[in-house]
Amino acid sequence: MEIILIPIIAALVTAGLGKRSNVWISTLLSLIPLAILYTYFTRFGVDNGWKSIFDLPWISDNIRFTLGFDGLTGILLLLTNLMVPVIVMAGIRDDENRVKLTALTLFMQGALNGVFMAQDGLMFYIFWELALIPIYFITLTMSGENAFKITLRFFLYTFIGSLAMLASLLYLFLHTSNYSFSFEALRAVELSRIESIWVGAGILLAFAVKIPLLPFHSWQADTYTHSPAAGSMLLSGIMLKMGLYGLLRWYLPLAPESIEFFQPWIIGLSVAGILYGALIAIRQKDMKRLIAFSSLSHVALIAAGIFTLTAEGLEGGVLQMFVHGVNVIGLFLVVELIEKSTGTRLLGELGGLAKSNRSFMIFFMLLALGTVAVPFTNGFPGEFMLLKAVYAYNPNLSLLAGLTIIFCAVYIFRMVQFSMFGEGKHEVLSLKWNEYLAFGILTVAILLIGFVPQLLIDVVHSSIIQIVTWVSEAKGVLS
Amino acid sequence: MIALFITFFAAVVLLFLGLNKKESSFSNLAVVALMASSICSFCSAKGICNFAILESWVPANMMLFGYSEHMFASLLAFVAAVIVFAFRKNDNLGTDQLGLIMFSLCGAFMMLSYQHIVMLFLGIEVLSIPLYVLAGSKKESLASNEASLKYFLMGAFSTGIFLLGTAFIYGGTGSLELEMMGIKPSFMHAMEGMPIPTLINAGLILMSVGLLFKVAAAPFHFWAPDVYEGSPNRTTVFMATIVKITAFVAFNKLLTTFGGIHNTWSGWLCVLGMITIVWGNLAGLVQNGVKRTLAFSSIAHAGYLVMFLLILDESKTWILWYYGFAYAMASVLVFLISHQSASEKNPVGFDMFNGLSKRSPWVAFALVVGVLSMAGIPISAGFDAKFYLFSFAWQSSPWLVGVGLLGSAISIGYYFKFIKHAFLVKSDVDASEEVSYTDKPLMLLIAALLLLAGAMPWVLLKWVF
Numbered sequence: 005m006e007i008i009l010i011p012i013i014a015a016l017v018t019a020g021l022g023k024r025s026n027v028w029i030s031t032l033l034s035l036i037p038l039a040i041l042y043t044y045f046t047r048f049g050v051d052n053g054w055k056s057i058f059d060l061p062w063i064s065d066n067i068r069f070t071l072g073f074d075g076l077t078g079i080l081l082l083l084t085n086l087m088v089p090v091i092v093m094a095g096i097r098d099d100e101n102r103v104k105l106t107a108l109t110l111f112m113q114g115a116l117n118g119v120f121m122a123q124d125g126l127m128f129y130i131f132w133e134l135a136l137i138p139i140y141f142i143t144l145t146m147s148g149e150n151a152f153k154i155t156l157r158f159f160l161y162t163f164i165g166s167l168a169m170l171a172s173l174l175y176l177f178l179h180t181s182n183y184s185f186s187f188e189a190l191r192a193v194e195l196s197r198i199e200s201i202w203v204g205a206g207i208l209l210a211f212a213v214k215i216p217l218l219p220f221h222s223w224q225a226d227t228y229t230h231s232p233a234a235g236s237m238l239l240s241g242i243m244l245k246m247g248l249y250g251l252l253r254w255y256l257p258l259a260p261e262s263i264e265f266f267q268p269w270i271i272g273l274s275v276a277g278i279l280y281g282a283l284i285a286i287r288q289k290d291m292k293r294l295i296a297f298s299s300l301s302h303v304a305l306i307a308a309g310i311f312t313l314t315a316e317g318l319e320g321g322v323l324q325m326f327v328h329g330v331n332v333i334g335l336f337l338v339v340e341l342i343e344k345s346t347g348t349r350l351l352g353e354l355g356g357l358a359k360s361n362r363s364f365m366i367f368f369m370l371l372a373l374g375t376v377a378v379p380f381t382n383g384f385p386g387e388f389m390l391l392k393a394v395y396a397y398n399p400n401l402s403l404l405a406g407l408t409i410i411f412c413a414v415y416i417f418r419m420v421q422f423s424m425f426g427e428g429k430h431e432v433l434s435l436k437w438n439e440y441l442a443f444g445i446l447t448v449a450i451l452l453i454g455f456v457p458q459l460l461i462d463v464v465h466s467s468i469i470q471i472v473t474w475v476s477e478a479k480g481v482l483s
Numbered sequence: 484m485i486a487l488f489i490t491f492f493a494a495v496v497l498l499f500l501g502l503n504k505k506e507s508s509f510s511n512l513a514v515v516a517l518m519a520s521s522i523c524s525f526c527s528a529k530g531i532c533n534f535a536i537l538e539s540w541v542p543a544n545m546m547l548f549g550y551s552e553h554m555f556a557s558l559l560a561f562v563a564a565v566i567v568f569a570f571r572k573n574d575n576l577g578t579d580q581l582g583l584i585m586f587s588l589c590g591a592f593m594m595l596s597y598q599h600i601v602m603l604f605l606g607i608e609v610l611s612i613p614l615y616v617l618a619g620s621k622k623e624s625l626a627s628n629e630a631s632l633k634y635f636l637m638g639a640f641s642t643g644i645f646l647l648g649t650a651f652i653y654g655g656t657g658s659l660e661l662e663m664m665g666i667k668p669s670f671m672h673a674m675e676g677m678p679i680p681t682l683i684n685a686g687l688i689l690m691s692v693g694l695l696f697k698v699a700a701a702p703f704h705f706w707a708p709d710v711y712e713g714s715p716n717r718t719t720v721f722m723a724t725i726v727k728i729t730a731f732v733a734f735n736k737l738l739t740t741f742g743g744i745h746n747t748w749s750g751w752l753c754v755l756g757m758i759t760i761v762w763g764n765l766a767g768l769v770q771n772g773v774k775r776t777l778a779f780s781s782i783a784h785a786g787y788l789v790m791f792l793l794i795l796d797e798s799k800t801w802i803l804w805y806y807g808f809a810y811a812m813a814s815v816l817v818f819l820i821s822h823q824s825a826s827e828k829n830p831v832g833f834d835m836f837n838g839l840s841k842r843s844p845w846v847a848f849a850l851v852v853g854v855l856s857m858a859g860i861p862i863s864a865g866f867d868a869k870f871y872l873f874s875f876a877w878q879s880s881p882w883l884v885g886v887g888l889l890g891s892a893i894s895i896g897y898y899f900k901f902i903k904h905a906f907l908v909k910s911d912v913d914a915s916e917e918v919s920y921t922d923k924p925l926m927l928l929i930a931a932l933l934l935l936a937g938a939m940p941w942v943l944l945k946w947v948f
Contacts, residue, residue, distance in 0.1 A: 061941045063867055126870075130861040144907075152907075167892070178877055 005058045005071060007040045007081070008121070011088075011114035019107040027093065027438055030106045034089040034113065041081050050075035051466045054187070056123060063126065066184035072123035076467040079322055079460060080120040080249050083329045084242050088113040090445055091237045093438040094337045101146050105234045108138035112238055119246050125173040125185040128254065129166070132210075132246065136162055139231075139238060147230035154230055158223045165213035165220075172206030175199075176258065191257050191474075197265075204262030207255045208270075214247030215303055217270070218277040228296035233340035236292065240299045241333040245325050248303070251310055252318065256471055260478030263313065270311045271397065275405050277304030282411035286418065291339045291349040294419055295332060298375070301408055302328050308405060309390035312397040313475055318468045319461050320389025326460060327374070327382040327453060334371040334446045338364075341439065342423060346430035351419065356428025364432050365424055367443040372420050374450045376413045382453035484541070484548045485527055485534040486520035486556040487592040490585050493517075498582035510571035513581045517564035517588075521557045528553030544660050545599045551800045552596045554947060555732055558804060559595070559725050562811045563588050566724070569819045569925060570717040580620055583613035584721060591729040600649050600659040603733055607645070607697065610726065611638050617718040618710060630713025637696065637706045645693025651686030661740050669743025679744055687741060687748055694737070697730035698785045699778075701759040708770075711778035712831075716822040719774065723781045723818075724811035731788050731803060742795045749793055749880070756789030756883050760890035767897045772831040773821045776897050777814070780857060783894060784810055787869065787887050790876035801948040802871045805940065809856060809864035809933065816853035816929045817901075819922070820846060826918045833900055838910025845927060846920050847905045852930040856937070858898040859891050864936040871940075 014033035021029070048055055054074040062069040091109055115138070118131035136159075144155040173185070180189045195203060213220045228236045256263065281301030288294035306324050309317040341364070342357065343349045358365040370381070377383030387409070395402035435443070453460065493516030501509055526532045528550050538548060548556070567584065590610030597603040615638065619631025653659055656667045671677045692703060699707040711719045741748065763783030770776040791803050821835065829835040840847040856865035869891065873884050910917070920926075936943050 060939075061945075062939065063870060063941055065941070067941075133861060174874075178874070183874070 007037045007044070007085075008071075008114045008118045010036050010040070011110045011117065015107045015110035015114070018103060018110060022103055027102075030092050030110070031089055031438065034085075034092045034110060037081075037085040037113065037117065038089070041078070041085050044073055044081075045078060048073045050078055050463050053470060054123065054467070057121075062124075064183070066182050066186070066189070067126055068124055068186065069127060070123040070186060071118075071121040072187075073121065074467045075464040076249070076252060076322065077120050079326055079464050080245060081117060083245065083326050084113060084116045084120065086445065086449070087237070087241050087329055087333050090333060090337070090442045091234050091241075093442045094233060094237070094340060101232065105142065105146070105232060108142055109234055109238060112138040112242075116242055116246070120249060123187050125177065125187065125190050125254075127185070129170050129173060132169075132250075133166060135243065135246065136166075139235060139243065142235040142238075143227055143231050146232045146235070147227075150226075150230065154226045158227045161213050161220065161223045162210075165210035168206040169210035172203040172259075175203055175206075187254075187257075195259065195261055197261050200259045200261035201265050204255065204259035204266060207250070207259060208266060211247040211250045211255060214250070215244060215307055216247075216300065217304065217307060218273045218280060221277070221300055224300060225293055225296045228299070229290060229292045233336055236296075237333045237336045240296070240336070241329040244299070244303055245329060248306055248310065248321065248325050251307070252322070252468075252471060256310075256313075257474050260475050263311075263475060264479060267311050267313070271308050271394070271401065274304040274308035274311070275394075275401050277301065278308070278405050278408045279411075282408050282415065285415040286411060288415070289350050289352055291342070291351060291419060291423065292336070294351075294415060295335050295339065298412065298415060299328070299332050301412070302332075302375075305387065305390050305394075305405060305408060308401075309393050312393040313472065314393050314396060315468055315472050316389050316396075317393030318472060319464060320386050320393060322464045322468065323453075323457055323460050324383075324386030324390060327386050330382060330446055330449045330453075331371055331375045334367075334443070334450075335375065337439075337442060337446075338368050338371060341432065341435075345433045351422040354423040354430065355426040356424070357430060357432050358424040359428050360431035361434065363440075364435060367447065368420065368424065370447055370450055372416045374454070376416050377409060380451075380454045382450045382457075384454060385457035484537045484546070484596075486524040486553075486560050487589055488537055489516055489520040489523065490560065490592065491589050494582045494585035494589065497585065498579055501579055501581065509581060510567055513585065514564050514568045514571075516585070517560050517567060521560035521564060524553045524557035524560060528557065543598065544662070545602050546593065546596045547598045548596050551804070551948075554804055555595050555728070555800075555807075556592050558808055558811075559588065559591055559728065562724055562728075562815065563721070565812075565815055565929070566717060566720050569815060569922060570720070570822065572921065580617065580717075583617055584717075587611075587613040587617070587721070588725065591725055594729045594733040597733065597736070598661050600652070600661075600664075603737070604642075604646065604649065606733070607642060607693070610729065611642070611697075614638075614718065614722060614726070617721070618714040620718065621715050624713070626713035627715065628713075630710040633706050633713075634710045641693045641696035641703070644689050648686045648689025648691075648693065651682045651689060653686075655680045655682035655686055661736065665740040665743060668741060672744045679747055683741075683744075684747055688751075690737065691734070691748070691752070694730050694734040695755065698727050698734070698788070699782050700755060700785045700789065701762045701782065702755070704759070704763070704782045704785075707782055708775050708778040711781075712772060712774045716774075716818055719778075720815055720818045723777070724807075724814050727781065727785060727788075728803075728807040728811065731785075731791065731807075732800075735792055735800070735803065738792050739795060739797060745793075745795060752789060753793060753880050753883050756786050756793075756880075757886045759783070759786030759789065760883075760886050761786075764890045764893040764897075767894065770897070771833070773833060773835065773901075774831065776833075776900070777817065777821075780894065780897070781814070783890055784857075786890065787872060790872055790880055790883050790887060793880045793883065794876055795879065796875075799875060801944055802868075802875060804947070805864075805944060806868040806872055809868040809936065812929055812933055812936075813853045813856040813863075813865055816849060816926060816933070817857065819929075820850045820853070820920075820926060823920050823922075824918060826912070826916070828912060828916070833904045834908075834911075836901060836904040837908045837912075839905035842910060842917055843920055843923075845923055849926040849930040850905055851902055852933055854898045854901045856933045858895050862934060862937045864933045864940065867937055867940040 054072045056070050057073045058071040060069040115135035122128035176190045176193050179193045278301050281297045285294050285297035306321045310321040374381040374383045377387040394405050590606050593606030615635040618634050621627035656664045668683050696703040763779050767779035824835040856863035859865045859869040877884050
């Protein structure tokens, strides 16, 4: 409970202090949940299923305020609470909106922790919506002209998706024996195939919009491009993972009878998304837009891996969720610094930044290598596992999906080359302590996961095995 | 019963005290009296203290205060106290206004607790007659006079229709006592093949018309927007909250009595509910005035509450209590803010909220909480209220619940108008002409209450029921 409440209180404190709050205070406040998370890992462990660690009657005796913890939740909490301090530290140069951004980011941290821990369907839905509110305000008030249009499209997409999910959850709720929203009760509802497909479709729509899968992605690029850096980081680094987490935690266990129906569609759309995102990214001139489409491509691979329903695909998916969060936040931070120094983020107008600031160049290169999935960086093990899982499902598809490695190298190195090398037109500002710290955290994450990915996979293993077992029980076939 | 006594004596005292005094000097007395009746009702419901002597003064076949009646009386007195306190700075109105409000509340208590149709009728009259006066209490305003006349004429007709229904029911069942009334038709229904007398059906329909008029449900809602807009704000809130909740409690009692033959009336009531929800929300979308929008929102809420009438389970009155609580608190909050926002330049339109987030962020926050609670957005009390209502009504009237969900989705359209004007539209008024807000602590307190009740409704309900 405290891991949700403390960030929200921190947000209120930051908002209350106003201009008097400085980056030290906000950073320290955003780091407290990380310490709490450490105690969760030591106290509750990750091997004994999804344990309730907080429980209170809320709307009725059977609709409870229940928080759970296990390896899967732990990884997502780690990502959230490790990356939010990075985002907070990154916001220091944006003086005009700093306080507002920091407060909303901290609020978001609390809501996201709630999303990942909720063990009650209604609570999950409410935190899901609550996490939307800060980002809605960030894009609405800080993304320049067209803000209203962009935000409206983003809002409508996500809101319609969430309503569909609510309808599905309500349908399950009304069929539980004791009118309960708890995960266990919802899972115990017996559905016919047709019912399951409808319920599954509702839940999937919400997640497909958030991930985003191919036909539901059109809100993404504009929102990422025009939001302030913190907004893009939150959206791509952490909020996307809500959708993927939802697939693993809520969709697969609750509507397993429908998986067979949706599996080919989702994998097909994902592979299409991988290629579509990558090809469009190659053509982009705006760095933020490039990262947005690259993100579309990477996340689609995770979705495809998850829908292979093998333990390898799911574990690779979770690992890659974490890795993608680290990399994309790093890349947005790089772009933010370049834009703050030079006033532009168009590749055509940049060049030769490497000469002016060596350490910045090294950080950028590391992030680029991680994104391209070079061995011994964090991107490699996850991508390898995912592609392997897709290969087991269908070799031809995996061939198509595998092209992403080549395409990714093309667009990422194109971005590095045009911005960092060549004729020097601009200089990068020297980094401040907070940016060094942010890049330091990211570097450690990149190298550590690159060398010992097992660290994260071990944490999540037992949760994944549990989910795969449920799915295979429902289908009666599967490894 | 204790609430009725306290309120009545306070009303008499206020009426005489204030013959030639300004109201503001006595509003504190009224608030204290109302709070006292609220607390006493609560205590007698909980059995903390016992006012049995008072109960025995009125025969139990006329009025009876049981647990839920005490709770509703407590809620209504509390809401009335908040209303009187919030709008206490109506300096140009006489103290007789306070007396009238409290007399009207006495009528509400009678309607809550009636055991005999005559008491229900008396309650409706005692509730309505002061309201006719209060609606016209801005004597120099044309709109107020119009509101008063409209309300009076329509109200008189609806009461006439209600009385005709009462006569039919008496003819059909041979009694006007609640306990006796339901027996004959239920018995007849239980014996297969015996038709229900037309008199009973017709009587029930006519009585329902009278009560649907009071709650402003379609197609008997036409008076509501004009009367709400023309009346002084305090009277409007009173009508939108207390009158509506009371009429629903009374209506529910009446229909529960005829629960044995519910298949004869649930059909048309369900359809009326659907019409009310759709009409209220669609018409709300196209309004320009704040008070008119709120009037249509209150019509839509009457439509949602029709679901409650169809649940027909006496152990579920807490749903109505909680819904009434959430709805009344949010209404008081939004009306209070719009009352204080109205300026000479923007007396009625949404422009009154322009730039509120810059001018006064805390008031803007309270407004958002109030509006979101009315819309039923999570972690406000309005969400939980709608959740309870819809999920329990699902069994008895799934189609109406479906329409209700659709209506709630539509309603977001006009509720967001408030937020849009408060946060996105810049103020076009100079700093010197800006209205100042008094009672900010009260606004924040109500907002906090809505959030708190929304965050842990079950704790509240377990304590209350």
